[in-house]
Amino acid sequence: MKLPSTTLALAVAQLVTLALGAPMIGEETSTPLDVQQLQVHTQERIDASSIPSRYQSTLLARRLLHLSSHGDLITVFPAAGNLSSRIPPSVASTPIGLPEYIATCEEESGHAADPTILSLKISTATRNAEAGSNATLSLSWWDEYIHRTGRAPFAPANLPRLSLTGYLEEIRDEDSPARVLESCFLKKHRDSVMWLPGRKWAAHEGVWTRLVVQEAYWIGGFGDKNYIGWLDPEEWRAVRREEWEDVRLPGEKE
Ligand SMILES: *[C@@H]1O[C@H](CO)[C@@H](O)[C@H](O)[C@H]1NC(C)=O
Numbered sequence: 593m594k595l596p597s598t599t600l601a602l603a604v605a606q607l608v609t610l611a612l613g614a615p616m617i618g619e620e621t622s623t624p625l626d627v628q629q630l631q632v633h634t635q636e637r638i639d640a641s642s643i644p645s646r647y648q649s650t651l652l653a654r655r656l657l658h659l660s661s662h663g664d665l666i667t668v669f670p671a672a673g674n675l676s677s678r679i680p681p682s683v684a685s686t687p688i689g690l691p692e693y694i695a696t697c698e699e700e701s702g703h704a705a706d707p708t709i710l711s712l713k714i715s716t717a718t719r720n721a722e723a724g725s726n727a728t729l730s731l732s733w734w735d736e737y738i739h740r741t742g743r744a745p746f747a748p749a750n751l752p753r754l755s756l757t758g759y760l761e762e763i764r765d766e767d768s769p770a771r772v773l774e775s776c777f778l779k780k781h782r783d784s785v786m787w788l789p790g791r792k793w794a795a796h797e798g799v800w801t802r803l804v805v806q807e808a809y810w811i812g813g814f815g816d817k818n819y820i821g822w823l824d825p826e827e828w829r830a831v832r833r834e835e836w837e838d839v840r841l842p843g844e845k846e
């Protein structure tokens with residue numbers, strides 16, 4: 593991994609401490625530590641309990657998934673020996689992320705928390721998955737925040753984002769019938785009618801897949817007011833629709 597220059601790293605560190613209200617690097621902290629200040633710090637710790645819990649954050653994360661219509665799907669190219677000749681050898685074993693349409697169309701099948709994807713057989717992600725790659729979906733609230741509020745956020749870094757890691761799996765018709773997937777997916781992506789799986793006239797052959805989510809990593813926003821960390825996979829899966837319908841992401845109307 594290439595690291596930024598020391599100067600840049602220092603500047604970033606100073607920005608972060610500034611954002612968190614901590615003393616600037618090189619600035620004197622007040623000494624000796626007096627009791628009053630200690631009490632202020634303790635009070636701040638208590639106020640920190642207003643940070644959403646992991647479970648509340650899981651509800652927000654599930655809401656973010658359900659409201660998202662696209663995300664970056666990341667897969668890893670096969671090792672050099674198994675790389676197709678059309679692909680530059682230097683990308684062997686390297687992750688590649690590309691935007692992908694998503695929806696959540698499996699409310700009825702026990703996979704409500706796994707994103708639905710229309711995987712085209714020619715797509716890089718599908719080929720990598722077929723060659724054994726795992727997959728990660730990266731989502732953010734950045735675009736939606738702008739759509740919903742009509743303004744750019746003061747600090748995008750203070751808005752939610754989510755990474756869902758797992759693997760792609762073909763959806764069997766007995767789990768979720770194709771007609772259910774079609775009507776659900778087309779509600780979000782009308783143009784997907786051009787690629788519906790099983791259609792003779794489809795521009796490209798596709799299959800319905802789900803990203804089986806094994807772990808979820810959440811950044812709610814700045815860490816002084818938000819949960820940042822891994823969610824519990826059991827909790828992630830168990831969240832009911834009424835629960836995520838009941839919470840609001842930043843900029844949403846009550
Ligand atoms: C190529 O793929 C085969 C089958 O998936 C696997 O057994 C083999 O180890 C792979 N070779 C390399 C160099 O990764």
Ligand SMILES: *[C@@H]1O[C@H](CO)[C@@H](O)[C@H](O)[C@H]1NC(C)=O
Pocket residue numbers: 724725726806
């Ligand atoms: C995919 O992830 C699993 C763990 O969930 C791991 O055991 C497996 O080796 C990974 N596959 C590849 C190709 O890296």
